[in-house]
Amino acid sequence: MNGLSVSDLTVVRGSGAGPPAIGPISLSAEPGKAVGIVGETGAGKTLTLRALMGLLPAGFQLGGSVHLGNDEHVYRTEEELRRQLGRAIGVVLQNPFTAFDPLKSVGSQIVEGVVRRRLTSRSAARARAVELLEQMGFTHADDVMRLFPSQLSGGMAQRIAIAMALMPHPAVLLADEPTSALDATLRLGVLELICRFTAATGAVLVIISHDLRLIGRFCDTIVVMYGGRVVEAGPAKELLEHPRHPYTRALIACTPTIGARGKQPLASIPGSPPSLFQSEHRCRFAPRCPLVEDACWLEEPPLVPLSGVRVACPVVSREAVHR
Numbered sequence: 177m178n179g180l181s182v183s184d185l186t187v188v189r190g191s192g193a194g195p196p197a198i199g200p201i202s203l204s205a206e207p208g209k210a211v212g213i214v215g216e217t218g219a220g221k222t223l224t225l226r227a228l229m230g231l232l233p234a235g236f237q238l239g240g241s242v243h244l245g246n247d248e249h250v251y252r253t254e255e256e257l258r259r260q261l262g263r264a265i266g267v268v269l270q271n272p273f274t275a276f277d278p279l280k281s282v283g284s285q286i287v288e289g290v291v292r293r294r295l296t297s298r299s300a301a302r303a304r305a306v307e308l309l310e311q312m313g314f315t316h317a318d319d320v321m322r323l324f325p326s327q328l329s330g331g332m333a334q335r336i337a338i339a340m341a342l343m344p345h346p347a348v349l350l351a352d353e354p355t356s357a358l359d360a361t362l363r364l365g366v367l368e369l370i371c372r373f374t375a376a377t378g379a380v381l382v383i384i385s386h387d388l389r390l391i392g393r394f395c396d397t398i399v400v401m402y403g404g405r406v407v408e409a410g411p412a413k414e415l416l417e418h419p420r421h422p423y424t425r426a427l428i429a430c431t432p433t434i435g436a437r438g439k440q441p442l443a444s445i446p447g448s449p450p451s452l453f454q455s456e457h458r459c460r461f462a463p464r465c466p467l468v469e470d471a472c473w474l475e476e477p478p479l480v481p482l483s484g485v486r487v488a489c490p491v492v493s494r495e496a497v498h499r
């Protein structure tokens with residue numbers, strides 16, 4: 177398959193006894209499509225992305241497999257995935273300054289990655305860098321190439337970091353809250369740029385956010401994570417208009433302008449998010465769930481298809497059948 181296909185990705189800590197911290201996660205996206213991963217802080221979104229980059233923290237292990245682009249190879253180890261960083265996998269992080277060496281000019285840094293990996297000549301890389309910077313909204317790209325990281329504003333740095341990630345024509349662009357460090361006024365514009373470019377180049381965008389409203393506008397598919405598990409996944413429109421899982425519903429109710437009707441006060445979800453490292457096999461949302469039943473404490477509900485989406489809630493699935 178072209179695009180991205182992730183099969184049963186898991187992240188386990190230590191010896192791996194008990195349930196995995198993250199997953200299993202399976203998702204696929206065709207070239208040019210955008211997948212949004214949403215969930216509260218601590219849901220395991222960043223760990224999931226780090227698993228896809230092959231850069232898990234020490235003590236964590238990767239399981240499952242990843243298929244990238246039109247490559248026949250299936251990537252199963254961190255080492256294999258890591259080798260694709262700056263090639264088939266592009267990365268944009270929350271703080272754009274982490275992408276830069278403070279002592280080198282913007283231009284040399286944008287060009288360096290692809291030249292060092294022998295993906296292109298220096299002159300071709302320079303030309304592409306200028307072109308990408310122009311497309312990122314810089315009218316004087318040559319001047320920008322001469323700047324040093326300390327001379328950049330957050331918005332400039334993030335747009336440059338995106339250009340840098342796109343230099344090698346990645347099959348997948350992984351973006352971890354790429355606009356949360358930016359002013360609200362810049363967020364939409366930068367998100368639009370990322371999406372426009374991945375769509376135009378055929379790269380799959382996997383973008384993390386805790387803001388369902390924002391992500392819903394740009395993504396084709398949404399994956400809702402809770403406590404390291406996918407609780408609901410499906411086409412963005414369907415999922416936003418007809419959320420099934422009680423957590424997705426609560427998340428939407430908490431999100432201004434999607435859930436708010438008139439001047440109702442903002443809702444919040446009572447209780448606190450779970451640790452990823454619990455040994456019990458049960459639904460991780462059970463302690464906060466309005467629909468909880470005895471069976472929810474006995475096993476982890478699998479993700480099952482339900483009218484166009486996938487939902488990990490037997491109560492919702494059963495009620496849908498009886499309706």
Ligand SMILES: Nc1ncnc2c1ncn2[C@@H]1O[C@H](COP(=O)(O)OP(=O)(O)O)[C@@H](O)[C@H]1O
Nearest residue numbers: 215216217218219220221222223224233234452
């Ligand atoms: N480097 C690490 N070492 C140990 N535990 C970690 C590390 N990174 C994340 N975790 C654990 O995983 C949990 C989820 O983290 P993270 O993936 O960053 O969530 P999110 O991005 O959804 O906010 C954290 O609350 C923490 O317990």
Ligand SMILES: [Mg+2]
Nearest residue numbers: 221222223352
């Ligand atoms: Mg995070």
